[in-house]
Amino acid sequence: MLLTTEDVKKIAYLARLGIDEHDLDSYTKDLSGILDLMAQMKAQNTDGIMPMAHPLDQIQRLRTDAVTETNQRDGFQIIAPHVEEGLYLVPKVIE
């Protein structure tokens, strides 16, 4: 196995993703299998090849710096789990 359960715990922490303790072994096995598949890339020589990020090699389009959107705060906050006086509420961060 390429990964240990400790590795998976560490990755899950980085992703802020809760993983049940009893699922750790199966994730470790699955991810190791996927990494095995990905290791096939090693056989291919890619020296001097430009990485490709966009299929048409387009560059980011710029627009003029002008206001185009209207404020829709109310509409967006209706679907929020917890808001008060126009603010999104989360558990206390600073004591």
Place this chain on the structure above:
Amino acid sequence: MHTKTITALAQGLRDREFSSVELTQHFLARIHQYSELNAYITITEEAALSAAAHADTLLATGNAPTLAGIPIGQKDIFCTLGVKTSCGSKMLDNFIAPYNATVVEKLNQTGAVMLGKLNMDEFAMGSSNENSYYGAAKNPWDIARVSGGSSGGSAVAVAAGLAAAATGTDTGGSIRQPAAFCGITGLKPTYGRVSRFGMIAYASSLDQGGPMTHNAEDAAILLQAMAGFDDKDSTSVNHPIPDYQATLNDSLKGLKIGLPKEFFGEGLSANIATDLHNATQEFQRLGAELIEISMPTLTLAIPAYYVIASAECSSNLSRFDGVRFGYRCENPVDLADLYTRSRGEAFGKEVKRRILMGTYALSAGYYDAYYLKAQKIRRLISEDFKKALAQVDIIMSPVTPTNAFGIGEKTADPVQMYLEDLYTIAINLAGLPAMSIPAGLSAEQEGAPMLPVGLQLIGNYFAEAQLLNVAHQYQQVTDWHQRKPADFQ
């Protein structure tokens, strides 16, 4: 009425053979009758009937837009104002979209009637629709088998006559593979052709929306309505849109068809190889020339794709944090707990796997070995296609290595499921347009059910009109696209 094409339905509406309200009621009744197929996540009955009534008034004036009154389904990945947009996930089970995706807006403008939102793999990650929070959509040709994914609900709805046409999205084969498994026509356009605004992102450099229909002519009509530059999508490409129907009847004489030998060798089921051989012979009779080509880097598409797609997914899905929309866990003790538990409780297993894979591939020390390496391979694959398409006009290949497999058959091992996408994935990496069209009905072994087989057509950048032309000519001399599943007539 439910087996008719968009063209036939539009004519029927204009000739007053039936009204849009009658047509919509007919489809709604079928959706309820065949709810076991699990094609829809949400049925928007009232809104559909009121849109149909509005279409009828427009049709009565004789001045109605092209798709006026035609009932369609939207994949539940497209945001629809005021309607639940779940993306197949518990995370968005309570999400009522505050705006319309550009695709939805455009289809509404052409008068199409939305029947509801179609089932899909969670966040479009999957090849069988089994990763949907709402359960798998079932294949109407054999309900013990998968519909394919991720646009499974869309393929089932069209195949079983639960919508006249549907939208889908394709990141690694998610339009083409379910289209092949369910015996319908599906088109993944060139990257940037159809706006991604309001289409919930999975892997932004690969995602592309497209039509799923009964035949190529319908796909041309639907693509016409969906395609176009959009200011709201920063990767949208400003490229002229041809009249996709205008060239459908062009002759295929002299068309050069490339057959990559890497796609017809080991791993392809014998029945599919035979059906595709017959299909290519048909193209030869239509005047095309068959040329064997080689694309050696294609075999690296799967590992490169899963690195890139997972990396982009882990980044895109970080927006689901339980703060602004979507699922929030009960009684979080602190902010970290809120993030971790909301995401842990609301994402399904495959989504978690890909977030973990992507996070790993992008983490310090592994970035070059995985992400950068995959992007370099992506370049090589794209170069391979460029070379091939300089030599031939169009490339043909299988869509899937096997017929639709059984529900539950491949869920134990994610790698087995990933290998399903062998023939479709490279096209997304290159950003090219491709179609799946029905090209046979055959059993894998004696006693197994007869199931649809798809043929993949791959074209050059923005050559959608040519793909549609080639598909349409084939559909003039064959009837595979007209075959319908016996139990859902």
